Amino acid sequence: MIDFNIPLYMGDELYYVKDVMEKHKICGDGEYTRKCNSWFEKSFSAKHALLTTSCTHATEMAAMLCNIGYGDEVIMPSYTFVSTANAFVLRGAKVVFVDIRPDTMNINEKLIEDAITEKTKAIVPVHYAGVSCEMDTILDIAKRHNLYVIEDAAQAVMSKYKGRYLGTIGDIGCFSFHETKNFSMGEGGALLVKNDDTFEQAEIIREKGTNRSRFFRGQIDKYTWVSSGSSYLPSELNAAYLYAQLLRANEINDNRLASWNRYYEGLKHLKGSGLIDLPSIPLDCEHNAHMFYIKTKDLEERSRLISYLKSYDIYSVFHYIPLHTAPAGIKYGRFNGEDKYTSRESERLLRLPMYYGLKSDEIDLVCEKISNFYTK
Ligand SMILES: *Cc1c(COP(=O)(O)O)cnc(C)c1O
Numbered sequence: 001m002i003d004f005n006i007p008l009y010m011g012d013e014l015y016y017v018k019d020v021m022e023k024h025k026i027c028g029d030g031e032y033t034r035k036c037n038s039w040f041e042k043s044f045s046a047k048h049a050l051l052t053t054s055c056t057h058a059t060e061m062a063a064m065l066c067n068i069g070y071g072d073e074v075i076m077p078s079y080t081f082v083s084t085a086n087a088f089v090l091r092g093a094k095v096v097f098v099d100i101r102p103d104t105m106n107i108n109e110k111l112i113e114d115a116i117t118e119k120t121k122a123i124v125p126v127h128y129a130g131v132s133c134e135m136d137t138i139l140d141i142a143k144r145h146n147l148y149v150i151e152d153a154a155q156a157v158m159s160k161y162k163g164r165y166l167g168t169i170g171d172i173g174c175f176s177f178h179e180t181k182n183f184s185m186g187e188g189g190a191l192l193v194k195n196d197d198t199f200e201q202a203e204i205i206r207e208k209g210t211n212r213s214r215f216f217r218g219q220i221d222k223y224t225w226v227s228s229g230s231s232y233l234p235s236e237l238n239a240a241y242l243y244a245q246l247l248r249a250n251e252i253n254d255n256r257l258a259s260w261n262r263y264y265e266g267l268k269h270l271k272g273s274g275l276i277d278l279p280s281i282p283l284d285c286e287h288n289a290h291m292f293y294i295k296t297k298d299l300e301e302r303s304r305l306i307s308y309l310k311s312y313d314i315y316s317v318f319h320y321i322p323l324h325t326a327p328a329g330i331k332y333g334r335f336n337g338e339d340k341y342t343s344r345e346s347e348r349l350l351r352l353p354m355y356y357g358l359k360s361d362e363i364d365l366v367c368e369k370i371s372n373f374y375t376k
Pocket of ligand 1: 053054055056057080081083084126152154155175176177178187188189
């Protein structure tokens with residue numbers, strides 16, 4: 001059997017988790033949370049990083065930090081996970097969906113400006129499959145219209161755009177360490193922030209609206225309730241689990257990239273014959289092999305291929321029913337312009353097994369079966 005995903009487990013996690021247990025400090029914001037935060041700050045040249053309980057929560061924090069409120073509008077692709085939209089809907093904002101580019105499945109940067117109104121507060125680029133959106137164009141639009149850029153970099157840990165790490169390019173970046181992502185702590189995420197004042201506010205929101213973080217650093221002599229907030233800090237047990245993986249980040253990334261490249265080599269003849277499409281990585285982007293997908297002719301062919309692979313115990317999946325077609329999307333959002341690619345391309349996309357440690361002969365088998373499906 002070839003699973004679609006096996007959550008990352010390197011073997012060193014237990015050592016660090018045990019260390020947490022033996023030190024009797026298992027709640028949040030201890031040694032391992034700090035180690036993870038500074039790992040991101042150093043490795044990605046991020047100004048500030050804060051571990052959170054999920055990417056969903058990091059995005060909710062981003063919405064609060066940007067003071068998104070009732071009646072505001074936020075621009076994003078419709079082809080994304082529900083959390084990208086929910087974080088803003090929870091604040092009472094309206095979500096404005098823009099069509100994607102078929103080559104990367106990312107928001108089409110050329111269509112963003114047309115969706116801006118006087119109510120627009122932020123643009124949320126989602127780096128699908130760990131491949132960057134066209135950030136220079138997006139930053140330029142944001143600057144001219146005075147908008148926040150909040151990167152949904154859930155899938156993009158380790159990826160780069162023009163040499164800069166994704167998540168660190170916009171005003172705020174959000175990572176996910178859910179078990180389906182490249183690095184995992186079960187459930188978890190991180191918030192990356194550029195501005196010092198915004199960071200101070202983020203620490204407060206994350207610590208139940210108190211200035212406890214400053215208290216722990218000895219910057220004030222007692223802590224108190226200073227603003228509205230919640231609890232978005234993960235346990236040290238989860239942080240330690242993640243830390244073990246961060247120490248081996250390059251090895252993990254290289255392993256995934258090797259798998260990705262092997263898939264590409266094994267399937268490119270089918271693209272050459274016009275039978276399938278393969279992902280394309282723009283020149284300015286270095287990706288993290290979060291995902292390997294192919295595109296079939298249409299929905300019907302995709303369903304047949306999923307069943308065909310399943311008959312050989314190979315598990316492939318698709319995702320994202322475009323948000324603007326979902327009941328909540330109709331209620332809370334609007335699609336600006338024409339849905340030229342979002343629906344059509346989402347019906348063609350099929351994700352192949354991808355995880356750290358996937359074996360070469362397993363990849364070759366998947367490629368062989370897909371070739372047989374198309375040529376026999
Ligand atoms: C996984 C994912 C999320 C949510 O991450 P969680 O950590 O599970 O909250 C958000 N956006 C995108 C694009 C994702 O892939």
